[in-house]
Amino acid sequence: MIAKILRAILPARLRPSGYLENLVRTHTDGRIRCGPFTGMRYNAGADGRVHLPKLLGIYERELNGCFEQACALNFPLVIDVGAAEGYYAVGMALRNPKARVIAFEAESKSRVALGEKARLNNVESRVEICGKCEPEDLKRALMGTQRPFLICDVEGYEAVLLNPAAVLPLRRAFILVELHEFIERGITEKIRERFVATHKIAQIWQQERTIADFPFKDFYMRWLPESYLHWAVSESRPERMSWFWMKPIHATA
Template identity: 35%
Template sequence: MASYLETVREWFRARLDAPGGLSTPEGATLGLRVLAIWRSRIIAGALRDQNGGRVLGGPFAGMAYVEDATEGALAPRLIGTYEDELHPHLAEALAADPEVILDIGCAEGYYAAGLARLAPRARVHAHDTSETAQAACRRMAELNGVADRVQVGGLFQPGDFQAFAGRRCLVIVDIEGAEDDLLRPDLAPALAGMRLIVETHDVYRPGVLDRLQDRFAATHEITVVRAGPKTSPLPELLRNRSHLDQLLAVWEFRAAPTPWLVMIPKPSA
């Protein structure tokens, strides 16, 4: 945490005296974001100290966590509010008894380890292009006793879906815009029979939300899920904190809307 604080200090030193550095609306917004991430990391550290690094609520309550998130905010993951808009859709997907779970863009393994705990008959294939993320995901699986069912790999390409054709498969995708390149039914016909939960990133690939809906409209029932307010009770540590700390504790570091597509194969598919 000390090294991160020094990074924040240097960031502000370089901009405070620079022409227009923090005086423009864009500069001020970026400065607030840097400070908010710093404060969120402090909150996450306090949560770790209190709960021993375990998830407090949500479907993955009790899951042991690695030291830090490799991408995005740690605090909401530890609280259990992270992407809670998806909780009912995850429950529905697990009720379908998947044989295989593909977690593409797995980061440190929040979903890979969490879903492996909840679906003891499923094998999880977790993929990330970051070697740091791959190592953290393996560690997360070990911490939670599911390493024998979580296989961690690197780049996943459209044709790789074909290895899972005909199986009850849940696919979770969060790859910062590259979903536009990966989710190609023309290159991977097996996608027609797979249940998908995809985070979309128009912020990086304008129009990708609409393009994916067009690609899967013939084979899937599609629901667009948008981020909403966090209404779950906060842990005791945060109940008497400032309103700002309570907001930052559940903030997921999103710079722009990233709606999800929940896509369920039609019976004809």
């Protein structure tokens, strides 16, 4: 009821959602506020509202340690499958100026947004943008590199792509994969079984976001229902998610 009243009487920029978006963009100047990609220029694009958690630096913050490790390892090749609008592909190109980045993304609208973000951050010459990734595409991308870093978020298609029997170079890759149990039950154990002999596997669980994660306060926000702050920091996941951070056994202590 309150939301309907506010929409009826307030201009878009003063409606709760628009106000929070403007507040975040003003305070961050359109740059990611904290985390492994601090300072990266980030405009709203194909990802829609999820750009707020990214600008705030809290998007998938459970993985910050993984990305700091990855940056310290100075991978010559970073492959991002399911790159969306380029948060990780562009971020890794910024953090690793000597790395080549290959970004696979099936959606044309997202590929356009990815290209825009690469240009916005002056890394377009090192980010190769490709379409949908099939096992043969992944095999070709991995060939010839002894220490590749693979980021994978493909809405359940990891069951097809992450098969070292079909894509042999996966055995030497460092892999960070989001697991989509809500799409295919049992996929977590399936992936674990495929890599347990060759990789050290750590499972990382999604953490809850709260209104305390929204760092900017002003007088107007005192009157906002808390649901809007939850909206601003939420990643809108269907259930609690997890990731595997998989490092080749021969490359770990």
